[in-house]
Amino acid sequence: MQTRAVRLYGKKDLRLETFALPALKADEILVQIISDSICMSSYKAAVLGPEHKRVPRDVAEHPVIIGHEMAGNIVAVGAKWQSRFTPGEKFALQPALNYQGRMDSPGYSYRYCGGAATYAILPQEVMELGCLLKYEGEAYYDASLAEPMSCIIGSFHASYHTDMGSYEHRMGIAAGGKLAILAGAGPMGLGAIDYALHSDRRPAMIVVTDVDEAKLARAKAIFPPAEVKQAGIELIFVNTTAIRDGAAYLRELTGGTGFDDVHVYAPVKAVVEQADQILGRDGCLNFFAGPTDPAFAGLLNYYNVHYNAAHVMGTTGGNTSDMLESLRLTEKKLINPAVMVTHIGGLDSAAGATLTLPQLPGGKKLIYTGIDMELTAIEDFAKLGAANPHFATLAAITGRNKGLWCAEAEQYLLKNWPEGFKRP
Template identity: 55%
Template sequence: MKTKAVRLYGKEDLRLEEFELPQIKEDEILAKVVSDSICMSSYKAAKQGPKHKRIPDNVNENPVIIGHEMAGEILEVGAKWQHKFKPGQKYSIQTALYYEDGPLGVLSAPGYTYPNIGGDATYVVIPRDVLVQDCLLTYDGPGFYPASMAEPLSCVIGAMHANYHTKPGSYMHQMEIVDGGKMAILAGVGPMGLAAINYVVNRKDRKPSLLVVTDIDDVRLQRAADIFTVEWAKENGIELVYLNTAGVENPVEKLKEISGGTGYNDVFAFAPVAPVIEQADAILAFDGCLNFFAGPTNPDFSAKLNFYNVHYAATHITGTSGGNKDDMAEALDCLSKGLDPAGLITHIGGLNAVAETTLNLPNIPGGKKLIYTHKKLPLTAIDDFAEKGKNDPFYADLANLVSKTKGLWNLEAEKYLLENAPEI
């Protein structure tokens, strides 16, 4: 079967090409990709090329398909996996394999390492590496875009599970956030921050009583507050506070005041910025845990940490890089049960828009850029649908559909796009 895919040949060298996929083996699966969300990790891979730890050194001769926040439909199942998978099932993939026999050992990952699988393609071959690690996960919910958001949501879930606390007199680590505690998410209204707010408030097993979300941009804060309202959080048992720290003379003092003077049990830093991390450290409660969530690009990145509090106030620090397959399974379960990640998505495009979007991702404002891989569409902000609709009925219809959900992407809009957008 022929596929069209965006392949990486080297540093900043992305090419949209058509080529023949090999016939699947008995331990492989042929699948259709429907949607893929472009991640900053793909930008980093494209900027670094073979210097990236997950990109093979010979990528110039054996290019790899990029993209890893993918969702689609299984088409054909090799004999060895017919007991578990069948054509017609929808799927997503956990890309961090931790599989020693992969092309790059434990660093192997679809979207970085493999020539025939990646999210920015029309059709792919899911290799044995993915299957033996249980990293092909079926999705039973509606539509496709929620499953594309499962990977970023799994990163948030993994971060929550990675936090830890202790009890006086005991050195046993109690994993997870404090149930009924106080939580702060700093620089928290970007795409991943929105995913965190959504997950935290929707959790049934444990959640904080207070959630404070900060940023330094009023527009981004207002968008977050419009999507995830204070009233909605209150209905789910959480006092939600949005705070622009740029307009506060002493942000640490203000944040402590909001906490009632106790500080926060769980603090997440969602930007690799030293002042944000230092602010997070300064507002920890006794036995508080700071989770450095945002991945820096500078290997020498550092920030100050109060080691007096580490010793006398039992404060902790941890960090996570992605979620594992259990986190991914939990994400898909949450999505199947109605958690809608549409608030993360701000742009829609086709496969033709992938290369330019990926290479310029830091310069494109907004949240997640969602690609429908069988379609030919320019990358377009959802907020611009109405304006484009003045001259194009297709965008006028999309604008009408998203207006039903406060300007957010939705299942009805996705269905219309899949039925009416031009093919790539």
């Protein structure tokens, strides 16, 4: 079986290549990958190369396939797994393996298993750990985005609260409480808003801050506060740029009580310190954003930790249960992971997009591996449609959907590639 894939050879050395996969073993599964969204973690792996904890030291001699937010179809099943999986089934993948104490993960560590490929071989540990997940939803991109959504869901479940005099931790955000999502108008923040609005445990108030007015405007268009309020939740967006004392302003929004839960979506010292300042009694601060600087630090009020029962914690990634929750909520159309996506591209754009991810505008970059297509912003479809009717059709489809990617757009794209999507 031939595959076309983006492979990592070393620091900032990504190559799109076509090569043969080895024969399938009895404990492996061959999959066709349809979609793979690009994660900042892949950028970190590409930049660090063999210095990354999950990337093999001999990657120059034995390159690995990048990408871990993948979805597609099962093609062939080794004898060991034929009672559990069937060719033709759709799949999603939980890449956060913890196998025999190793940090190996698809998209970082395996020569033949990664999302930026047309075909891949899943090693037996993926199935043994229950990380190959069946997906019965309509669109492949929803299954790809289940992985970043699982990270968000995990952060909500990991937050905790206590009662005075009790040592029991009540897990999860405070039901009916006040939630702040700081630096929350980016892709992961939008996913957090969507989950907070539609999960079983919902706050009564959500305050979302950012310093980018364009991102805030897009967030308001996706989640109109007046529409949200009909569901009994108060949603407030705040641009903190021109506010002299942001912490005081945010506390005023809560009536002076402070927030029950504060989630931080950017590794910025001022944002982390503001999060500490707006916590209410028994408030839980979840530092979600992963810094690249191992010396990153900010001031923390230990008086409040002691006397105000302030909790400070962080999460990285979600577990398989979180990912299953994301898949089930998506299948029932209770959440819409497409709120995170702003760009669509083909496999030929994956390497460049990964290496320049921090400099690229917008949110999630969604790659369709069977297509050659320049990375394109959804908001540019209409402009490109003047010369290419396929982009005009995509603009019309997404325009009917608040400017968001959707199952209809995916189906149109897959049906009409590859020639129809070359730039004029």
